[in-house]
Amino acid sequence: SAVISQKPSRDICQRGTSLTIQCQVDSQVTMMFWYRQQPGQSLTLIATANQGSEATYESGFVIDKFPISRPNLTFSTLTVSNMSPEDSSIYLCSVEGTGAYNEQFFGPGTRLTVL
């Protein structure tokens, strides 16, 4: 499977600021996904990022709060804007695998704490 890295691995931010999270893959992938995992909770899809088009956001998530870039087939960024303590979560990117099932594999995650 692809090697996926995320930066930063963790950060502590002040409310009202923004943080950009990077996701890098060692091979070209068409679809990349951004998930949020709140403390002790399940994974919730924020948006799907397809190279060359606007990201598709899930219900409850908006572009102004979570702008996403997908400049090429190996890289994507998620920005968490105007942060509040409720944004404290782990943010994970995932990518499709190259197998027949297009399995999803996750990056290591970015642990965000907003004070």
Add this chain to the structure above:
Amino acid sequence: GENVEQHPSTLSVQEGDSAVIKCTYSDSASNYFPWYKQELGKRPQLIIDIRSNVGEKKDQRIAVTLNKTAKHFSLHITETQPEDSAVYFCAAGPGGAQKLVFGQGTRLTINP
């Protein structure tokens, strides 16, 4: 949209016994059902998956069964070991490079 329910939320079994985690889904269009294992502080890892044209799939000590008519699928772990302790998530999706909807997770504890 899809809704995935997972039970139980916590499960404690003796080492060597079997563990079963069950999920139900709502969207009959879902076609792909993966299971992920997440250890504390780590990323979710895909451990097994099944497609709707298959009723059961095994990989060593783990197996997944699917009943598409009833819209439920289950994870079975046999001969449990301490390293099986983790949170397990089921998910459902239409298949291909498409979004997944996750269950709420099951915290499995294996008691020595």
